[in-house]
Amino acid sequence: PRCTFWTLVPAADGHQEWDSNSRLARSRGVAFSYLAVGGKDRRTSVLIMDPECSRLLPALCAVLADPRQPVADDTCLEKLLDWFKTVTETESSLQLLQDHPCLVELLSHVLKPQDVSPRVLSFALRLAGAFAAQEDCFQYLQQGDLLLGLFGEAGALGWSAWSIPSVRSGWIQGLCALAHHPSALHFLADSGAVDTVFSLQGDPSLFVASAASQLLVYILALSMQGRDAGSPIPEVAAWPVCAQKIVSHVQESLHSTAAPQVTQALNVLTTTFGRCRSPWMEVLWGQLSPLVASLLKRDPIPAAHSLVDLLLSVARSPVLSSAACGPWEILAQTLHRLSPTQAGPLALGTLKLQRCPQELRTQAFGILLQPLACILKATAQAPGPPGLLDGTAGGSMTVDTLLSSKSACVGLLCQTLAHLEELQTLPQCPSPWPQEPLLDAAVIILRLCDGSADPSSSGAGRLCGTLAGCIRVQRAALDFLGTLSQGMSPQESMLQVFAILLKNLESPESSPTVLKKAFQATLRWLQSSVKTSGCSDLSPDALLFLGELFPVLQKRLCSPCWEVRDSALEFLTHLSQHWGGQADFREELQSSEVPMLACQLLQDPESYVRASAVAATGQLFSRGLQATPTSSENLQAQQGLLMDLMYILSTDSEGFPRRAVLQVFTQWLRDGHADVARDTEWFVTTVLQAVSRDLDWEVRVQGLELVQVFLTQTLGRFRPRCPYAVTLPEATSPTPHPEFLRTLCRLPLFEFVFRALFDCDRPVAQKACDLLLFLRDETAPSSGPQETRDGPNSASVEVALQRWQEGEQGQPLGDLEPEAMLALLRSLDLEGLQGKLAKSSDHIEKSPQSLLQDMLATVGMLEENEADCY
Template identity: 35%
Template sequence: MSQGTMDSNCIALLPGVLTFLSDPKQSLPDDTCLEKLLDWLTSIINEDDDRNLLDQQPCLLEFISSMCESKTTDPIILSFTLKLTGLLAATKKGFSRLEERGVVRVAFAREGGAVREQWEEASVRCGWLLGLRRMLEHHRAMLFISENALTKLILQSQCEKSLFVAAAANQLLAQILNFHHPPITAEQTAQENGHSSPEWITVTTEIVGQVGGALVSQEHFRVLQALRLLALSLPGCRAPLLGSVWRVALGPLEVLVEAQTNNLSLPVMEVLQAAATTELFSQSEARVEELMRATLKERDPKTAIRCASAIIRQQHCSEPLKRMAVGIVLQPLEFITGSPLQTLPSGSGDAKEVSGLQPVLEDQLSQRSMCISLLSLSLSSVAELSLSNSLFVDAPVQPVTEAVLQLLKVSLGQSPSPAPYNKSFVHLIGCSRVQRCGLDALISLSSCEGGQGLRQEVLNVLLQYLQSPDSDPTVLQKTLQALLKWICSEELEECTQTHLFTQNLFPALMKRVCDVHWEVRDSTLEFITELTVNSRDSAAFSSAVWGSGIVSLLLACLDDSESYVRASAISALSQAVTTPRHQGAPNANSPHSLPDEVLTRLTDILAQDDEAFPRRAVVKAFIAWLSGPRPPPSLDQSLPGLLALGIDDLDWEVKVHTLALTETLMDKTLSRCSLAEALGKLQEYGAFSVFFKGLLDCDRPVAQKSCQLLLRLREVIKVKCESAGSPGDTPTFQLQSHQWGKDLLRKWKGVDVSDWSAEGKPEGHWPKEEVSLREVVSQLDLEGMQQALMRSSDHVMASPQSLMEDILAVTQQGDDNAMDCY
């Protein structure tokens, strides 16, 4: 049953659920079920706008009416009722029915009843606002807000102490300002189009006036809420309202930008970003870009950098403004390293404005905490912006990369060269936060054009971090990520590769594989795996693998105490031992017999390891071997045992990977042999037993994968037999001699093999003796199984019917039993 379906069972349960909710003596242990119920009703209405749910379910109207009129309604139930009322009133038919009963006025005009009595409850006020917002889908709802003078109350809620209420009020106000109800006919335009109606004009005029007043208020929260409303509503505003809103906001925004109030600068920038998405950006009198430029003069460098990053990300932004913003982002980096990173004409306005921030910046960078904070922010902005090449407006990649490298060297304890005139760099020594941000920047810069000339220097710095005993584990993880990026970004010369791999990288990696921190060991092994995949065809890499002794070390890592490390070691080892051994490569690991030795070790792990992670890694390693050009020689004869172990594993992911291994084997075998020969080989491997066992597995992903593979197999048999013009021979099975065969008969054919007499099978059943593969896959309703498996258990456990049954069950259970609405 789909989430939006109202079947007979749900119809039968709904009145009981509403009766339970309306009973003041009953209480819900978990009110999130009310949101689930509301979501379901919303989906029903969304599926069919013309459906009048109130006519189909009169109990809804009775429930809403009684809850809104009662003075003893629980606040949580009342909040739910108000949201439900707004949902049902969102259609014109629903609004009319509720209005006839006077429910809309009692609920939203607060004319007596529960809403007036419970107004002090924040949950009721929040429900009231959200209900109004749901209802605001047609002109009559706007007319209702205007006639009942609700705008003032909504505006008061905007500055509530409850952040939930204040946020709901802002969302409702933004929806009113963005209200666009299309006309039905040309004659009805004035009545039906919200923009043309006097009611909408009255309401929006009141809101805009209040926004203007709030922006010049001395109360910080009022100003903040007004800025948030502008940021929410401006992108959806249309002319002429857009111009009216901006004319009211422009003066106060100029004052706020000039005042440079730190905790309002970013909300102001969000307003300017919202305005930049509208036609205001191209209007000189709106001064959007001018105000953006002014935010960059913020006295607080941290705020200025954040504003600058936001400007650089803007799609439509003039080059001078973007250039200035880039200068602000790079300024801390420039100041610490003493290296000019941007080519601004001397004496230009941009250069003067950027340098105008230097005295404040210099003072803050002299303080250790501020220095680290500003540099981390600058480096993080470089990392983020360089990914999209947004940063490099008159700021070449190479100088920026050099500055990042200099910072990383200083942070490692090296003396800066040339020595900068300021001494702030001493704050960076050993600072892991700056190191991580700098490494993130290097990772991003690796994909930028223009930085490859520094590749060797970058690799040298990264190797120093890898070799340093003082490097933090998180820094080492970033170092390995950066190394992989820079090594693989472009092919190195053979002599450079040899020196890098043999003399520097592999000795450092071998130390890190033995690190005391398991996270470092794990990251190092993952790095070796990725590097092997990307460099296996390199003769220099092959020499390093076979000559360094790292393979023996990887074998030792299979006994690591941490299961994550063992899993990563399996992945690294499986890739390393299939690396081609080029002519002249050292023979430190007897490579010809090693793959078979590794195969034996991995089979033992699959059979004996107590943790699932290594067992999953083993099966994935076999898939990689079988898919690759150089599998271990004895893999073929080991496959039957491996498949049998994998499909009988207790971990569902191991079983799914085993099915993927069987799929690879099936594809490879079918591509090399005739159908009859391929199916015979697959039977010898035990592939069909794997498929049928998986089909009967209690874990849904396993059964799904098996069903998918059997459908593919059935189609292959059908196509190849049709093209050959004969039924074709397929392997046969004695179903009753296999447990999976007995289970298949019992589950899908209703046959219990234990009831068969010695004289033979009951009439109409599959043969007792033998049945062909083709007959098995034809008899099974694989499409039906696939459809059932795709639905998952959620269609029962998370269905509306299950939800309502859970609610009703509360009346029949003790206080110790909590309802599970999920």
């Protein structure tokens, strides 16, 4: 489509403004361009080489080439590079260099790296790669051996700055940008650059080493591009030169006895098979798979973690998973040879595969279950159904690992529990799932940790000594126990689970993190008991459990540790949400001191606890779960809580409690809470007066959410509709009810929303703009320029608009009549403002001219008033 560029023109006041009629903000020194496509008013920033930038470029290149000048920081250089990349995407790089010879001079100057700072050298290498990505520009830069001096093996390795990681990283990134066409591949093969990349795989900088491996994968894929279009794939010996060199290097590395070289080769192959989806990968795997399999014959197996990643990458490949030379045999051998800790991730990954032989799935699942089966056997528990413990050599290896050291035992158990927890939630979860043995194993692990297990063998005794008080294993076991609540369990197992959970919750030795996990697992098992009973009420066993749990909860609400008090309050909130309406639950809760203690924690010294107390008490009172016995005291307590929450909203020094209060108030308003419904206008007015002064933007956003709920409910009240009425669709929206408009003008609602509309925090302004759009569509659907000019109270509307747009928000907006309010909504360009707010906050200042001016100003090349620092 034809494009029209919208540019900035000087204004009379020395600023610049758009020469269109749009209401975009002004900004000094903006050299931005906007693009209107197809005649529509859709504008997106387009960075182009305008005349002013062309004028500034020679001076900037001279500064960058001068080692005596203080070079701009890395952020400026990154922005400059991004701009050049954008220019090369829309313009000819060759034409750009021909029109601006200073750029070629800069690239030529960095061939003498002793005269250039390392950051400029890194920048120039990446810039040269971006230019050379276009083949005609590549040929242009080849003249005079410029590219050979920058990227050739003889040039780069001789630089003193080569010892700096950022220079090596810039060299790799430049090569990656350059490699886009056949000429670049020939250059890579002939210049020795590929050999340099091989050496950089073992770079001491992890960033450089990773980038080198990624570049090799990219070069290999580029070399083989177009080689699989219908014709048979030749053997590796007939592949392009670059591809042959990379494959040969990988083969040599796999033959190496040094583990780092083997790791590098496996990482390259993992990335290759993970990214590429071409038939030539089958040829590559067929040639290299024997070398990969030979690694299993070494003792110990080198780079075991990288080997696992490679095999899973190959197994996930749609090309290789269905090929004749698929990875299944090597996968089975590897599962058998790896240690239990190493085999766990491979077993889990194998069970996640879509295409996997059933025999291999069975083997992988057995390996995952092996540590828990050993725990059951060591503690004289039944090993469960066949297959849970198969008596192979792997079983003895797992026992040795569990008993070898505390770190090995803890690491293996935590890994196993996490893997099984993840597996149970997946569609590929094995069936049948050994629910009962796994429950027994999780419970016995928790008993080993808290010291309540009765060891019956020397192995069990050693496990007790190893796991006693181990918080890591306790957390992992509680997470796994919570996940097991999704499966069907007999009543005896549920009683066993409730017993161990109660023991962890009441134990004085339980850490705050263990208690939090125990609360979470308890909630999941209580929900599971509901499913088991077939209704929404708690089962009798669960109610008995709650009778024992509430005294423990009282104790935890009085804990000296704030994390424990916070977790207990969160648990109480969830309990009330799920079962606050059940009579038996209400009776158990109200017979305890839990509601009273929750109210007392509204004055807790810790802000997180106060926030959780607000949520808990708000939920309790919305369900009528007060601890007071008489109705009059109930009413007084409810009103007291409302005023307490109002006080927190107005005075609390921390944002978390204030946010929690707004969430409770919004929910109360939405649910028609009695205290709110008694005088809704007073409630909304009081809340907005407090929120309008709040410095926390999340509180202000939540205040706008409360306004949204109020408007929706008020509109519904003034627009009753009969569900049985059959009416024709109206041509226009109905006129808003006068009483609705008077209600809006009577409250400080508009002043609050307009303050939010001009808020310095963009989420607040966006929410306010959306809210005004909703209100305008409901109350002022018909709008036009003539209506705005000729509407009632037009003078006051214009004054109000001018005052608010200029940021004079210290003065009140003043009383608005309904007609003036409607005129105000019609006159605002809310759609335009919504689009402007959707942009990033720096969309005006982010311009190439501004960037060049700022970089030159830092070295005194420009007068101060020419720079537009951002």
